[in-house]
Amino acid sequence: MPSDPSGDDLFQAGLKARREVLGDDYVNQVLQKQPNSFTQPFQDLVTKTAWGMVWTRPGLTRAQRSMLNIAMLAGMNRPDEFKLHLRGAIRNGVSKAQVQEILIHMSMYYGMPAAVSAFKIADEVLKDIEDVPDRKSKL
Incomplete structure (x- = not known):
């Protein structure tokens, strides 16, 4: 069962950054294509850590x-x-x-x-x- 990270601030910040950089079409395709118990935890991890923790840092543009x-x-x-x-x-x-x-x-x-x-x-x-x-x- 896919997780529901809607209340997670890092996930939401990451999702926003991911959409702004990669585009809504790509992000929607990835998130709709992979919502299963095997791949969803990885998508949550990528969105929360790479996008929510790293891409939103202030040190680089x-x-x-x-x-x-x-x-x-x-x-x-x-x-x-x-x-x-x-x-x-x-x-x-x-x-x-x-x-x-x-x-x-x-x-x-x-x-x-x-x-x-x-x-x-x-x-x-x-x-x-x-x-x-x-x-x-x-x-």
């Missing part, structure tokens, strides 16, 4: 957190999460030029194979975002 995420996810070769967080980074105000610099910088520490994959994925995602009229101004 959301754009800075997004820049760190895309560098780490690209370097770890996690394409699904990289795509998701790249879109979030753009939503958080990270520019196309900054993405380029992040990936060039990341290539020196994670290696060229990771950078080759990251640039390929980023190019596809950024082209897709450029096709969305209301997001052009963010690039």
Whole structure:
């Protein structure tokens, strides 16, 4: 049975941040797709800790957190999460030029194979975002 974290302040703060960074469509899809006794505890954990405890901390801006995420996810070769967080980074105000610099910088520490994959994925995602009229101004 899925838990009901509606009274949990950290969960609610995390859910708000998660929606603002990743978008309502994605969050709704994940939360509706995985409401079972096996996966729900993990979704609660991610929302409460990663989003409610870490993403809401005051020490870094959301754009800075997004820049760190895309560098780490690209370097770890996690394409699904990289795509998701790249879109979030753009939503958080990270520019196309900054993405380029992040990936060039990341290539020196994670290696060229990771950078080759990251640039390929980023190019596809950024082209897709450029096709969305209301997001052009963010690039």
